[in-house]
Amino acid sequence: METHKVKRVTLADVAEASGMSKAAVSMILNKKPGTRLSAEATERVRAVATELGYRPNAAAQSLRSGKTRTLGFISDQVTVTRFASEMITGILREAESRDHTVLIAETFGKPEQMAEAITQMTHRDVDGLILGFMDSRQRDLKIPRTELPTVLVNGIDESPCTSVLPNERESGAKAVQRVIESGAQSVAVIGELKNAEKNPRIYPSITRRFGSMRQALVESELEVLGHWVLEDWNPTDGYEATTRMLAEGYKPDAIICANDRVAMGVFQALAEKGLAPGTDLSVLSFDDEIIATYLRPQLSSIRLPYEEMGAMAVGLLLDGKLEPVEHEIDMPLIERDSMKSN
Amino acid sequence: METHKVKRVTLADVAEASGMSKAAVSMILNKKPGTRLSAEATERVRAVATELGYRPNAAAQSLRSGKTRTLGFISDQVTVTRFASEMITGILREAESRDHTVLIAETFGKPEQMAEAITQMTHRDVDGLILGFMDSRQRDLKIPRTELPTVLVNGIDESPCTSVLPNERESGAKAVQRVIESGAQSVAVIGELKNAEKNPRIYPSITRRFGSMRQALVESELEVLGHWVLEDWNPTDGYEATTRMLAEGYKPDAIICANDRVAMGVFQALAEKGLAPGTDLSVLSFDDEIIATYLRPQLSSIRLPYEEMGAMAVGLLLDGKLEPVEHEIDMPLIERDSMKSN
DNA sequence: GTTTTGTGCTAAATGCATTTAGCACTCTCT
DNA sequence: AGAGAGTGCTAAATGCATTTAGCACAAAAC
Numbered sequence: 001m002e003t004h005k006v007k008r009v010t011l012a013d014v015a016e017a018s019g020m021s022k023a024a025v026s027m028i029l030n031k032k033p034g035t036r037l038s039a040e041a042t043e044r045v046r047a048v049a050t051e052l053g054y055r056p057n058a059a060a061q062s063l064r065s066g067k068t069r070t071l072g073f074i075s076d077q078v079t080v081t082r083f084a085s086e087m088i089t090g091i092l093r094e095a096e097s098r099d100h101t102v103l104i105a106e107t108f109g110k111p112e113q114m115a116e117a118i119t120q121m122t123h124r125d126v127d128g129l130i131l132g133f134m135d136s137r138q139r140d141l142k143i144p145r146t147e148l149p150t151v152l153v154n155g156i157d158e159s160p161c162t163s164v165l166p167n168e169r170e171s172g173a174k175a176v177q178r179v180i181e182s183g184a185q186s187v188a189v190i191g192e193l194k195n196a197e198k199n200p201r202i203y204p205s206i207t208r209r210f211g212s213m214r215q216a217l218v219e220s221e222l223e224v225l226g227h228w229v230l231e232d233w234n235p236t237d238g239y240e241a242t243t244r245m246l247a248e249g250y251k252p253d254a255i256i257c258a259n260d261r262v263a264m265g266v267f268q269a270l271a272e273k274g275l276a277p278g279t280d281l282s283v284l285s286f287d288d289e290i291i292a293t294y295l296r297p298q299l300s301s302i303r304l305p306y307e308e309m310g311a312m313a314v315g316l317l318l319d320g321k322l323e324p325v326e327h328e329i330d331m332p333l334i335e336r337d338s339m340k341s342n
Numbered sequence: 343m344e345t346h347k348v349k350r351v352t353l354a355d356v357a358e359a360s361g362m363s364k365a366a367v368s369m370i371l372n373k374k375p376g377t378r379l380s381a382e383a384t385e386r387v388r389a390v391a392t393e394l395g396y397r398p399n400a401a402a403q404s405l406r407s408g409k410t411r412t413l414g415f416i417s418d419q420v421t422v423t424r425f426a427s428e429m430i431t432g433i434l435r436e437a438e439s440r441d442h443t444v445l446i447a448e449t450f451g452k453p454e455q456m457a458e459a460i461t462q463m464t465h466r467d468v469d470g471l472i473l474g475f476m477d478s479r480q481r482d483l484k485i486p487r488t489e490l491p492t493v494l495v496n497g498i499d500e501s502p503c504t505s506v507l508p509n510e511r512e513s514g515a516k517a518v519q520r521v522i523e524s525g526a527q528s529v530a531v532i533g534e535l536k537n538a539e540k541n542p543r544i545y546p547s548i549t550r551r552f553g554s555m556r557q558a559l560v561e562s563e564l565e566v567l568g569h570w571v572l573e574d575w576n577p578t579d580g581y582e583a584t585t586r587m588l589a590e591g592y593k594p595d596a597i598i599c600a601n602d603r604v605a606m607g608v609f610q611a612l613a614e615k616g617l618a619p620g621t622d623l624s625v626l627s628f629d630d631e632i633i634a635t636y637l638r639p640q641l642s643s644i645r646l647p648y649e650e651m652g653a654m655a656v657g658l659l660l661d662g663k664l665e666p667v668e669h670e671i672d673m674p675l676i677e678r679d680s681m682k683s684n
Numbered sequence: 685g686t687t688t689t690g691t692g693c694t695a696a697a698t699g700c701a702t703t704t705a706g707c708a709c710t711c712t713c714t
Numbered sequence: 715a716g717a718g719a720g721t722g723c724t725a726a727a728t729g730c731a732t733t734t735a736g737c738a739c740a741a742a743a744c
Contacts, residue, residue: 024724059467059699063729064700064703078707085426102447119397126657216715235638264636271613293578296581353731365733368732372732380693566698
């Protein structure tokens with residue numbers, strides 16, 4: 001079967017085929033208000049256009065309008081976490097529903113590549129830019145000043161700009177609230193990240209999460225058992241801290257984990273001592289990564305709403321809501337089986 | 343600080359500022375071969391161009407050339423698995439290094455959205471299309487015939503087309519080989535997916551993975567213990583099968599897991615019986631998802647090379663290697679701590 | 685001294701959709 | 715009947731980079 005190289009159908013083709021001028025066809029197909037063209041002509045042009053399968057050439061439209069109906073998304077790193085994926089999904093969904101497409105680039109974790117990526121995007125004339133940061137411990141962002149409307153997701157910069165963040169100011173309190181509802185008298189928090197407190201500018205999410213938690217804890221009747229600080233937030237760290245805690249004789253009614261990876265280690269340590277989350281004690285976590293559903297029992301976790309954040313960023317951009325504001329998005333508690341008395 | 347709306351610097355601006363014609367400037371900046379322009383003029387134009395910060399307008403270039411230096415990537419689903427992310431990373435890396443940008447879209451798991459997404463891409467005049475499938479149990483792909491150069495990644499269609507696949511024809515044999523090297527006498531495979539065999543067209547990767555494994559197994563001296571078929575490939579399935587296996591008195595020297603999620607369940611079941619992977623017996627898996635590094639001990643796994651697959655797809659597209667061939671990419675064995683005698 | 689060859693450069697056309705200015709015609713009103 | 719308003723439509727300009735055809739001049743060749 002020979003693939004006959006079909007020449008693109010242009011506006012001129014439609015005009016000729018329908019016996020009208022290009023101007024008329026353009027006006028009709030774009031439903032330009034305030035123009036007067038006979039119903040008959042309108043009908044005819046529409047018919048011809050669909051019959052020929054006319055699609056306006058995006059390059060020509062962009063050239064004329066200076067708009068591309070394209071948004072740029074530059075990400076810290078797409079790999080490793082589920083977060084970038086979810087953010088992309090949110091962005092794509094919202095952009096598609098508003099007839100925009102998305103150009104993507106990645107800095108591969110190297111901040112210095114940011115400038116290059118932005119230049120690329122500028123060159124391609126995107127209508128707006130979304131800068132996504134997966135690693136919330138952002139350093140100096142080095143965002144070059146741009147004319148482009150820009151929204152930061154999960155990141156904050158020195159200079160004021162529009163940004164979308166998870167509502168970590170409330171997430172810690174929400175966790176404590178849920179622990180209280182579970183009927184617990186005592187709780188262990190496993191655990192804060194070493195050094196995080198020292199530099200709240202660098203670890204804004206983490207600082208807020210734990211700040212809000214600490215506040216809620218002192219306002220509660222809960223007995224807080226021990227003080228567990230972790231080197232990093234991997235399963236090993238959670239495993240070691242929990243093992244140590246149990247060895248020291250602590251037996252909390254509930255454990256709040258810094259994130260799901262830590263919770264995984266906590267589960268392992270508990271299993272070794274024959275303790276079952278959800279029946280012997282409650283375990284609650286943050287982030288709601290995919291492993292939360294892999295654990296046995298499945299882990300209740302306070303979700304990082306990356307998809308919603310991505311969608312919101314698109315919304316702000318397209319609605320021109322570009323005041324330098326931090327938009328905070330609620331972090332929903334995803335109930336599964338690791339809490340007592342659901 | 344007032345943001346002065348800077349008009350874009352165009353070729354005409356450079357031409358005027360350097361006292362040359364647009365034609366000359368264009369030729370100089372594009373290093374057109376076979377043209378004769380004085381070294382002095384060349385120098386001057388280049389200087390002026392950089393000074394003014396001239397960047398050609400992509401829309402205008404596209405309009406003229408019919409090329410956009412943009413590739414389209416349409417994915418099954420970006421969320422859930424790490425695979426899409428890695429594929430995007432590979433695509434981005436290769437595309438960037440060859441001065442192309444990437445437009446992305448997602449069908450959100452709905453095959454019928456594929457046609458719509460392709461139309462969108464066509465409309466934006468991408469130079470080539472990459473269709474990525476995360477869910478290897480692809481159904482009818484419903485890929486509309488396109489004029490566009492297209493490469494399928496991790497998917498095959500009825501009609502012959504260029505595709506990039508993991509080399510599952512060898513992955514099973516590679517696993518068996520490694521188990522033999524570990525000194526094992528007996529092995530359990532946990533486990534094949536129920537129904538997969540019935541429809542090899544629908545589950546091509548899985549069929550190949552197990553076909554190659556079965557072949558290698560009969561050619562080996564290994565004793566194969568039991569026959570474990572799973573409903574699905576989640577941790578629960580691996581947990582249940584392993585528990586059953588141990589209850590039935592089997593005690594293999596090595597376990598080959600269908601994938602890492604299954605391996606996680608296997609680990610849980612082994613832990614309950616006090617069996618430690620890497621010391622009491624070997625565990626080997628497929629895919630190398632992120633959880634492989636979360637497990638204790640860390641899991642050795644045969645990696646699905648999605649990043650390389652994405653990069654290769656870009657390469658094929660840009661090099662015009664579009665014969666209907668299945669390109670198979672080696673699946674490397676990632677050694678960690680779950681195999682005895684590394 | 686005239687033709688040929690070569691050099692350095694430019695005007696104008698091209699790709700395609702959108703928009704502005706305005707033409708030609710018919711009604712309506714006085 | 716002539717002015718004015720309204721209707722239906724079109725020619726041409728615009729945005730920007732690239733490419734083709736070719737101009738004007740100088741040097742070399744016969």
